[in-house]
Amino acid sequence: MASSHGNTHSERAKMEQIITEFFAKSLHIILESRCPYVSSRNYSGEQVLSSLSPSSSSSSSSSFRPRDKWFNLALRDCPAALENIDFWRQSNLEPMIVDVILMQRPIDWDPLNFSPKTGFVSGKERHYYGSDNEEFGCEGKNERIIERWVLQYESKKNGGSTGSKKRSNCTSSHALYKKSILLLRSLYATVRLLPAYKLFRDLTSSAHIRMYNLAHRVSSFVEPFTRREEADMQRFVFTPVDTSCGRLCLSVLYRSSVVDMGLDPSTPISPQFIPEYVGSPMAEPLKRFPSGFVSQSSPSSSPFGRRHSWSYDLYRASPPSANPSPSPSPTYSDSHASLAKQRCRRLPPPSLPHHVPDETLVAYMKTPSYDEYWPSPVFSPSPSPSPPTYVPNSHISKALLRCESAPVSIPVTRLSSMPSLPNKQLMPPSPPMKATLLSAAENIAHVRPTSTADKLLSFSKDRPHQIPGARPSVNSSPSKSFSSRLSFQDDYDDGPFVVEDDEILDPSSRSGLFELPGHPNEPGGNLFVKRSQDAAVGALVRMLKKAPPLHQDLQGSTLQTPTNSIKDTTEISEEPRVQQSSASNSVSSGLGLVTSKTTANALEELHGYRKMKDSLLKLK
Amino acid sequence: MNCEVCQLKELDVEHFEIREVLRCILHTILFHRALGLVRPKDIDLELFEITYVQCGDVELERKIDEKIDQFLDRVEKHPNKKNQICLSFYEVKNKQPTWFTNKVERLYWEQWYINLNVAQHQKGHSGKSTSSKIVVDPEAEERTVRRAALEASLRDVLFQIIRFVNEKKDHIPPIPNLEGVSFPYEITISSSSDSAFGMEMFKRMLQTGHPTMLS
Numbered sequence: 165m166a167s168s169h170g171n172t173h174s175e176r177a178k179m180e181q182i183i184t185e186f187f188a189k190s191l192h193i194i195l196e197s198r199c200p201y202v203s204s205r206n207y208s209g210e211q212v213l214s215s216l217s218p219s220s221s222s223s224s225s226s227s228f229r230p231r232d233k234w235f236n237l238a239l240r241d242c243p244a245a246l247e248n249i250d251f252w253r254q255s256n257l258e259p260m261i262v263d264v265i266l267m268q269r270p271i272d273w274d275p276l277n278f279s280p281k282t283g284f285v286s287g288k289e290r291h292y293y294g295s296d297n298e299e300f301g302c303e304g305k306n307e308r309i310i311e312r313w314v315l316q317y318e319s320k321k322n323g324g325s326t327g328s329k330k331r332s333n334c335t336s337s338h339a340l341y342k343k344s345i346l347l348l349r350s351l352y353a354t355v356r357l358l359p360a361y362k363l364f365r366d367l368t369s370s371a372h373i374r375m376y377n378l379a380h381r382v383s384s385f386v387e388p389f390t391r392r393e394e395a396d397m398q399r400f401v402f403t404p405v406d407t408s409c410g411r412l413c414l415s416v417l418y419r420s421s422v423v424d425m426g427l428d429p430s431t432p433i434s435p436q437f438i439p440e441y442v443g444s445p446m447a448e449p450l451k452r453f454p455s456g457f458v459s460q461s462s463p464s465s466s467p468f469g470r471r472h473s474w475s476y477d478l479y480r481a482s483p484p485s486a487n488p489s490p491s492p493s494p495t496y497s498d499s500h501a502s503l504a505k506q507r508c509r510r511l512p513p514p515s516l517p518h519h520v521p522d523e524t525l526v527a528y529m530k531t532p533s534y535d536e537y538w539p540s541p542v543f544s545p546s547p548s549p550s551p552p553t554y555v556p557n558s559h560i561s562k563a564l565l566r567c568e569s570a571p572v573s574i575p576v577t578r579l580s581s582m583p584s585l586p587n588k589q590l591m592p593p594s595p596p597m598k599a600t601l602l603s604a605a606e607n608i609a610h611v612r613p614t615s616t617a618d619k620l621l622s623f624s625k626d627r628p629h630q631i632p633g634a635r636p637s638v639n640s641s642p643s644k645s646f647s648s649r650l651s652f653q654d655d656y657d658d659g660p661f662v663v664e665d666d667e668i669l670d671p672s673s674r675s676g677l678f679e680l681p682g683h684p685n686e687p688g689g690n691l692f693v694k695r696s697q698d699a700a701v702g703a704l705v706r707m708l709k710k711a712p713p714l715h716q717d718l719q720g721s722t723l724q725t726p727t728n729s730i731k732d733t734t735e736i737s738e739e740p741r742v743q744q745s746s747a748s749n750s751v752s753s754g755l756g757l758v759t760s761k762t763t764a765n766a767l768e769e770l771h772g773y774r775k776m777k778d779s780l781l782k783l784k
Numbered sequence: 785m786n787c788e789v790c791q792l793k794e795l796d797v798e799h800f801e802i803r804e805v806l807r808c809i810l811h812t813i814l815f816h817r818a819l820g821l822v823r824p825k826d827i828d829l830e831l832f833e834i835t836y837v838q839c840g841d842v843e844l845e846r847k848i849d850e851k852i853d854q855f856l857d858r859v860e861k862h863p864n865k866k867n868q869i870c871l872s873f874y875e876v877k878n879k880q881p882t883w884f885t886n887k888v889e890r891l892y893w894e895q896w897y898i899n900l901n902v903a904q905h906q907k908g909h910s911g912k913s914t915s916s917k918i919v920v921d922p923e924a925e926e927r928t929v930r931r932a933a934l935e936a937s938l939r940d941v942l943f944q945i946i947r948f949v950n951e952k953k954d955h956i957p958p959i960p961n962l963e964g965v966s967f968p969y970e971i972t973i974s975s976s977s978d979s980a981f982g983m984e985m986f987k988r989m990l991q992t993g994h995p996t997m998l999s
Binding site for chain 2: 228232237238345346347350400
């Protein structure tokens with residue numbers, strides 16, 4: 165008896181719990197499809213699960229929350245339902261009435277000047293109708309109850325449980341639960357078939373501003389509809405679920421047609437053009453970039469521009485200082501500092517030392533074999549009235565290094581080491597370019613009558629082997645020559661400008677311009693070589709001065725090489741005489757040291773390495 | 785256990801409307817019979833302003849689509865006939881094998897009959913004269929009227945299902961599964977002129993042991 169009584173008590177508790185949860189679930193189903201503010205439906209109408217619930221359409225028990233499992237129906241989150249159910253959790257004997265209210269805006273409503281205070285009632289508001297509740301005027305013009313859901317649990321006030329009832333109580337909770345499941349399924353389908361659902365979908369799925377809105381009100385007591393109002397509505401009553409303790413009833417009164425209420429579901433605001441949107445030119449004028457980035461100096465002044473320019477100078481056969489502006493770049497004014505910078509930024513072979521003292525460079529450039537890297541005919545004398553490119557002393561080496569032209573093997577060393585070079589020997593004062601070149605070639609030919617001269621005149625010819633010191637891979641085209649030179653440099657880690665012995669030691673393969681190993685200051689046999697080197701240096705410097713930008717046509721510039729080189733030779737030959745006695749410090753401003761500093765640095769380094777190479781060869 | 789039978793209201797549909805109508809009806813019924821743990825999925829019909837509910841079972845969706853394809857094939861083969869789809873729920877009763885049969889007995893406890901009258905659209909080949917415009921407009925208007933009527937009828941059918949589900953609850957067996965469609969079911973297709981149609985009905989009568997309730 166006690167057990168049966170206990171079972172009855174537990175059974176009753178279960179049933180009460182089922183009823184309570186039924187109230188909550190019903191409210192949840194109704195409000196989630198009537199309350200636009202908490203809806204998470206997408207435009208297509210497919211159900212979009214809230215972030216709290218797993219976004220999985222498949223039934224997965226692990227992804228359901230505890231309250232989802234009630235009645236085997238997992239729903240989206242509906243805060244409005246959760247907020248309003250507390251009252252009925254305390255006592256499920258009170259009826260729960262859910263009014264779905266259609267709020268219509270006035271005809272002259274201006275969306276831009278809309279004041280929320282006088283507008284819609286928030287769907288989240290809840291009101292408990294009391295006997296004196298007059299917050300809402302249901303009879304107001306702009307408010308109409310289009311649906312009224314009534315859920316009530318009518319308890320049976322029967323006597324104590326008997327044997328038969330006890331048996332039924334044992335199964336009543338199960339039956340109640342199963343029937344509740346079915347009822348809630350029907351409710352879920354029904355709320356989507358009623359006319360108000362269309363309004364809800366229009367509000368939630370469309371971006372248009374509607375002239376109406378939906379609100380809800382959950383209460384336990386409402387004023388009944390008038391006969392007239394009820395005549396316009398239809399009723400749908402769900403089959404009550406009978407239990408031993410009571411009866412669960414659910415019904416709905418709804419307006420069959422909401423169209424008659426003068427609604428225009430699709431009343432979008434006409435599109436307006438916003439002229440001054442964020443980011444528009446009118447709203448925010450474009451900021452101009454400062455013009456300071458425009459390089460006013462020669463291309464040689466830019467380390468990056470110059471970094472590779474000396475590799476391209478062979479292509480264009482003109483000095484990188486193609487900019488006729490004689491204005492020196494800051495690099496020229498601060499030769500040492502910029503020189504150091506250029507050394508760091510330069511692209512030359514990694515074997516180049518970061519710092520090559522001027523003396524070393526000078527000495528290196530004295531080596532006679534520098535010209536193997538520099539086909540002198542590539543020199544293109546600068547037509548501009550730029551300062552002479554010849555710098556007798558070490559400044560010459562710097563200047564030429566700054567030129568950034570490929571042929572670092574400019575015998576500036578010879579020029580610098582022998583300020584008293586009889587430049588006049590190189591060229592007549594102002595011969596024609598061709599003549600100048602020819603004379604230089606003749607000088608060169610003193611050592612090698614024909615080969616070098618031919619090379620000077622026809623640099624593009626394929627006679628790499630006649631360029632002393634040059635690798636056999638060096639071919640006729642300037643580009644190829646330089647590329648081979650670069651590769652040549654790269655192949656040597658310890659010394660970038662190591663020349664093959666046979667090329668160096670073979671006098672027949674060299675012109676006088678490309679000196680044999682030996683002390684550069686050796687008199688006699690080296691004199692002519694020095695002179696030729698001077699001419700070559702001058703030509704080179706001139707060429708570097710007149711070097712066009714990197715993007716220029718290399719072929720065109722190559723063609724100009726011979727004539728330009730002649731000019732340069734002439735001018736160079738003149739300059740040393742003029743500046744022969746000048747102080748070394750003034751050299752940095754002359755010489756067309758508009759040429760880049762990086763080239764000068766490169767030349768210096770190259771000469772330094774050459775000097776080292778020569779010294780090593782001497783040791784042998 | 786009783787076998788509850790529900791003959792749904794006959795619908796006049798066109799060929800291109802069959803799929804949507806059948807999906808709507810079948811899924812609505814099965815949603816009410818998927819008493820396990822489900823996460824409902826709302827589906828909007830394209831041809832009508834109706835939203836129906838699926839139980840979210842992918843396998844179920846596939847099976848239904850297969851049956852609809854079979855129905856469409858049958859309709860094409862047998863035009864101008866009343867077609868019917870029967871959705872039956874049954875219980876599996878393990879019958880002791882006998883000499884005659886070794887099969888497992890099915891005990892149907894609910895049957896739904898979906899009646900569709902597929903209209904054969906007669907295209908007007910009246911020529912392309914100026915009068916064709918006049919002909920087209922009434923047809924379009926008629927089509928619109930017919931579509932509205934079909935939508936209302938479909939809505940009535942859905943409410944009919946809901947009412948039936950609400951009214952008949954005692955015949956449902958205990959819920960065996962926890963997820964998806966709880967009960968075994970089958971979908972059969974028949975047509976009025978099909979000789980097997982009557983045989984199908986007769987077989988079910990024998991299995992259920994109760995006369996078919998034709999309403």
